[in-house]
Amino acid sequence: MMTINRRILLGAMSAAAFAATAGFAHAAGEIRVLNWQGYGTDEAFAVEAFEKKTGVKVVHDYFTSEQEMLTKLRTNPGAYDVVLVNSAYTGQAKDEGLITKIDTSDMPNVKDLAPNMGQNPDLVPNGEVYGVAWTWGATGLAVNTGEVKPLPTSLNVLWDPQYAGKVSIRDDGVEAVQFAAMALGQDMNDVKDLDAVKAKLQQLMPQIKTFWSSENDWNQFFSAGDFTVSTFWSGGAGRSASKGLPVAFIVPDEGAVGWLDSLAIPTASKNQEAARAFINWMIDPEFYVQWAAKGAPSSANSKANAALPDTDFNKKTFADPAVVARVQFMKPLADDKRKAYTELWQDVKTAQ
Numbered sequence: 001m002m003t004i005n006r007r008i009l010l011g012a013m014s015a016a017a018f019a020a021t022a023g024f025a026h027a028a029g030e031i032r033v034l035n036w037q038g039y040g041t042d043e044a045f046a047v048e049a050f051e052k053k054t055g056v057k058v059v060h061d062y063f064t065s066e067q068e069m070l071t072k073l074r075t076n077p078g079a080y081d082v083v084l085v086n087s088a089y090t091g092q093a094k095d096e097g098l099i100t101k102i103d104t105s106d107m108p109n110v111k112d113l114a115p116n117m118g119q120n121p122d123l124v125p126n127g128e129v130y131g132v133a134w135t136w137g138a139t140g141l142a143v144n145t146g147e148v149k150p151l152p153t154s155l156n157v158l159w160d161p162q163y164a165g166k167v168s169i170r171d172d173g174v175e176a177v178q179f180a181a182m183a184l185g186q187d188m189n190d191v192k193d194l195d196a197v198k199a200k201l202q203q204l205m206p207q208i209k210t211f212w213s214s215e216n217d218w219n220q221f222f223s224a225g226d227f228t229v230s231t232f233w234s235g236g237a238g239r240s241a242s243k244g245l246p247v248a249f250i251v252p253d254e255g256a257v258g259w260l261d262s263l264a265i266p267t268a269s270k271n272q273e274a275a276r277a278f279i280n281w282m283i284d285p286e287f288y289v290q291w292a293a294k295g296a297p298s299s300a301n302s303k304a305n306a307a308l309p310d311t312d313f314n315k316k317t318f319a320d321p322a323v324v325a326r327v328q329f330m331k332p333l334a335d336d337k338r339k340a341y342t343e344l345w346q347d348v349k350t351a352q
Contacts, residue, residue, distance in 0.1 A: 030057035031081040031274045034072060037062040038215065039084065040135070040291055041263075041282060050281050056274045064214070073098040077268040081275040087122040087260040088330040090131045099264040100272075102129045107280040109301060117300035122332065123262050131262025132279050133300035135235070137314070138327045139175065140256035142232035144222070145246040155183040155252045157229055164207050168218075168227040171211035173345030174338060175257060176201055179231060182254045182328070189331045194344060201348045219245070238313035239295025249313075251323050258329035260300070 035041045037060075047058045061080070063069040066089050073083065073093065085093055093099045104110040110118065113133050118124070123131035141152060147166075148157075158167055158179075169176060178188040180200040186192060209227050212218040215236045221227060222245060232240075237249035263279045265272055281287055285304035288296070292304075298314040299305050308315050318324050333341075 029271060029274065030059055031271050031278055032059045032061060032079060033082045033278070034061050034063060034069060034080045035082075035084040036064075040296060041082070041084070041278075043291055043294070045290060046281070046287055049287075050278060054274070054277060056271075056277070058278065070096075070098065073266055077266075078270060079268075080266045081269040081271045082278055083264050083266055084134075085131055085262050085264045086330070087120055087131065087133075087262060088332050090122050090262060090264070091125070091332050093264065094125070094130045097267055099130055100267040100269075102132060102265055102276065102279075104129055104132065104276075107132070107276055109280050109283045109285075112285075112301050112303040113283065114300055114302045117260060120260060123260070131264045132283065134261050134263050134279075134282060135297040136258065136260045136300060137234040137297035138251060138256035138258050139170075139231055139233050141250040141252055142218075142230050142237045142240075143248050143250070144228040145248045147228040148248075151248055151250060152229070153250065153253050155179060155254045158183070158231075159204060159207060160229075163229045165209050166228045167204070167207040168210050168212050168221060168230040169204075169208065170231055171213050173342035174333065175231070176345050176348075177341040178257050178330075180204070182252075182257075185254070188255070188257065188328050191337075194340065198344050198348060201345070202351070205348060205352045215239070219243075222247070233297070234314065234317060235295065235297035238297075238317075241313060242293075242295040249317055251317075251326050253326070255326050255328045258327035260329060261297070 033041050042060045051057055063072060066086055069083065069085070070089065070093065073080065083099065085099065110132065117133035117136060120133060123129065123133055141155070141157065143151065157163065169179065177191060177197055180197045181188045181191045184196055184200055191197060210221055212221055212230070218230070218232055218236060219240055222240070232249065234249055237247050240247045263282055265275045269275055283301045285301060285307045288299045288301060288304035289307050292308055292312055295313065298318060305315065
């Protein structure tokens with residue numbers, strides 16, 4: 001385990017704290033971060049700043065689904081020091097012993113987390129922190145502003161005949177069920193009528209031109225004109241808009257799929273002090289404001305959000321409390337339900 005001056009390292013990212021570390025000898029070693037590719041922690045400016053100020057090298061590995069993330073933690077104990085875990089999976093990772101309780105007493109930026117995020121019971125069961133709230137957002141509607149007028153307010157635009165062959169959704173069984181349930185007026189976290197959901201998805205299939213599975217997919221298909229109406233992540237829409245694509249993001253009247261992502265520490269990590277330092281940097285307003293300028297999800301840090309300009313994509317999108325109230329945040333999903341949703345989705349797709 002590397003030797004690190006905890007208080008200096010964890011405070012290193014603010015200007016004042018960095019000034020106080022002028023005589024700090026850089027620590028040797030590295031941390032390994034497991035995350036979605038291109039999702040904040042691997043921003044070059046952020047990694048370079050952390051490495052320069054701490055001497056700790058940051059190495060990344062990636063996953064393409066939450067199930068892959070869990071599998072990597074299970075099969076590679078000790079390989080990772082920081083891992084991105086959606087709040088809907090935190091309980092499972094904790095119960096399997098994959099992530100450890102985090103002592104945040106020496107992580108100064110934690111105090112600025114919004115209470116409903118930082119103390120979310122899925123991340124902080126019984127007052128014990130297993131995930132530090134990092135970012136949040138919603139999967140809603142994203143449309144081509146040059147092709148879709150007026151802007152829709154309902155999920156039913158996905159089923160609108162005028163957009164037949166111009167629709168896309170993510171190829172994810174759980175998310176497909178959630179959207180169909182909301183379109184039917186059901187609670188996406190407590191779906192009561194799967195037969196109705198299946199019928200609704202069967203009605204959607206003729207509308208779909210292509211499925212997307214990653215942000216890169218979405219941008220390529222959108223730029224090629226393959227679809228004009230789609231589901232998409234709020235943060236992804238913000239990044240696409242910042243690149244000049246004619247994208248509008250909408251939280252529909254029926255709701256959007258909300259998610260809260262946290263940064264956790266695998267139980268087998270041998271570099272937990274440096275891991276906490278990195279997480280503290282990831283929730284630092286100094287980091288977030290720079291990331292937001294490139295297109296980022298909403299921060300769980302109230303001070304970071306307050307520091308954003310009024311023109312910020314997320315600040316504008318979620319400025320209205322009534323809009324935020326329509327976001328239905330994902331809850332942990334039992335394995336039998338996940339299997340049922342996935343099988344339903346496969347049945348719908350293969351029947352076409």
